[in-house]
Amino acid sequence: MRVPFALVALAATGLLATACTGQGEPERAAPDVGIQLFQLPWVSIADECEQNIGPAGFSWVLTSPPQEHIVGDEWWVSYQPVSHQIESRLGTRDEFADMVQRCGDAGVDVIADAVINHMTGQDAPGVGWAGSSYEHYSYPGSFEFDDFHHCGLTPYDDIVDYGSREQVQTCELVNLADLDTSAPAVRARLGAYLDDLLSLGVAGFRIDAAKHMAADDVAAIVGRLPEGTRILNEVIRGPLEPIQPEEYTGSGEVFEFSYARDLAPQFESGLFSDPDLSDERPMHVPADRAIVFVDNHDTERGEAGLTYRDGDLYLLANVLMLADDYGTPVVYSGYAFSDRDAGPPAESDGTVTDSTCGAASAGDLVTDGERTCVQTWPGIVGMLDWRAVVGDAPRMPGVSAGDAYGFERDGRGVVAVNVGDEEIVLEIPTALPSGDYCDVVAASACDGADITVADGVASVTVPPRAAVAAHLGSRVP
Template identity: 55%
Template sequence: MTHLPARATALLGALLLLAGCSAPPEPAATRTRDVGVQMFQWTWDAIATECTDSLGPAGYGWVLTSPPQEHIVGEPWWTAYQPVSYRVESRLGTRDEYAAMVETCHDAGVDVWADAVINHMTGQDAPGTGWAGSSYSHYEYPGLYTDADFHHCGLTPDDDIAVYQDAAQVQMCELVNLADLATETDHVRDTTTAYLEDLLSLGVDGFRIDAAKHMPPEDIAAIVAGLPEGAGIAQEVIRGSGEPITPEQYLANGRVYEFAWGKDVQGVLASSPERVLDLGTTSGYVPSDDAVIFVDNHDTERNGSTLSYSDAGDYALATVLMLAGTYGTPAVYTGYAFSDRDAGPPQDAEGAVLDASCGAAPGPGADLADGDWVCQHRWPAIAGMVGWRSIVGDAPVVDDWSEGSAVAFGRGERGFVVVNSGDDELHAELPTSLPDGDYCDVLATGDCASSTVRDGVLTVTVPPQTAQAWDVTARP
């Protein structure tokens, strides 16, 4: 940004006053780009296009891709989570396309994280051939692993996990028949580390470690220890009531996905939205700097443990609250519509996934057929809040207010947000630290929807099941 000399700034201010306008506010010192987006089953080419056209301009900081490795052949979404080899060849694109996508996203200011499936291989009892032509059987992956590289726990009749209160079963037995890698062995550790290093060579910035809960934390520590400094790590460790394995046990390796936030925000939004600022401050949550939070992901939207796109307005409001707060690193989710929880994304006759298309005006409550791309990351309220968050940065929560089904709060002098989850229109005069003047609602579409701060008070009219937000850069 070019800064005007002091004399020029004073002259500009005088001219604006003569014209009857106020001088523009100073923008936030540094724009924050910490919001991620999980682009579930998007092809590499489609992600590249979206980084340029939408994600970069909106202010997203990183994108999580689906697993970039060869997998079994089949229509369901979960084929991507059954590795056959570590070749970067899948129904989402080729190795060259993945590398090109990373470069394009970097040019747009967006980092790229990969979903890394290193706990297991396939769950297929019969031998087969993977997407890129590699042969395999349940415990044999030529040139990669043999039977000796897998656990055969002997703790349950079929070697599958039966009791999650038994840590040995969770980390040594098979998760729904998926061949469980012996990650305590040098060969498995060296092989999985080499795979992660290969992805880093393509420009990847970090990894979501899938099924981290099913590997001892010391095994993950050994696998990631050799990675270059700065390689991001976020581990999938689902907290279960009374279970001996907890997310806190993994924090020495990097951040964890805090599932409690997404589960709890659903109840908070329905009954007491003023409690949203308490999420993350109580027991049962990892510290803020260690948490990646989300409203939903590809598993929870299918098992019903969180809100999902089908919840329309509630889903959008929960995401607004996630992006407005200070707890954790937020990750938006974007996928496709489905009625069969196993259904995969739209594919061609050979099984290759078709490039995603968002259409002209995605938003909550859209009439979607199975396989349509939902494009939550483009919904006006969500994309608008990503930009809002980049402006408010690390400013503290101030001026918090609640009444009935509505909650409002500011972030220092940089931004202010109101969420009305009730069935009635909200009319209120709210104290705010925003400087006096006129502001545009950054969540609205079309022309500036102007509101005025006068004497530290913002007068709002917020329709039911909607939100509004203002920041110091959004002026008429």
């Protein structure tokens, strides 16, 4: 059980002292929320598991790719494998294994980012981080020329037309040497790499660029892994494209990019609307197969409508995501940058700088290279406990007033956000017991005046550009 970690986090905010109802603490669901700690060294992730993300109540952490890669300063060097040695600028094999153990002891599973679609995108021969020599289609001991696709469909074998399934899955993504994942020998070598990581204790894998491999290939590679291995497929949904995320739900969960695309415009316009509250949502994979997010390491450098730069609004988007009953949320924690190619802060030898987060909040100014530390924001920590209390209670229809919007999770909790510049009182129908409730999003201790429930209505005072939430466990005696 990981509940004690969540309770420790709630006690740290000062809320437990005021939240006791005299009827005992409400039952809490097992944690399910993940966090992506982008380009963070293994030793730092271990520290974060023990000091922050375990106590906060996160269920799992997504790491950056653990394999030897090309040498360079940019963030994307991690996504150009040279060999499957677990030696990289993020740490050694022993440090990775120690991290998995320490995170597990803190109640946090480790999901490793697995780059199995391709090798490097370098035309000139080189030497990788751990000293392995390579050429574009030659990786001694791993793969040689015949192990790669050579599509012959475009002038340089690069993908040109995303309307062509054959190009997307057999041509090269920005010159990255594309592995022939239909070949038994290639599948066996990739499977051996995943098995090696499993032997170190990881719980599963994010399959990078899954869209660029046939769904049958992905299924064949992960299908040989032990039962219970968690698989999160990266399949970017593209309008009118032939390859869609639904093809990959048979081999695991899928990152649902449409979720963030639908969420961000509402914060920009202040016009909120309820999603389809049935079991299925149009243009989304089934809820039990969906991984949802506000942004990630790719989208924050491209299409994301909201990122850490948006401060309070970014927090509000994460609050609504954590309050939703669709999919499994993953919170993103990276570093500030102005150059989209900029890598993480590093030492003179290229190793990524060890970093652990202290107290931080959405309003903090971070400069290039500084960590955003989203996992320590009080609003995030409070919503993790809120989510545990509401459990599987269904989401009820929401209400709007001005630039504010809120809803109830049936009889277990209410949440509201206000993207405007004026305070708004929102009246949310609720089955919560009458009384005063603490706001679990706030950083300060509660005085009992944030939310009042009477006659089946929660009266929620929402400050400008803020979120307010309460659950059964935050009721004031």
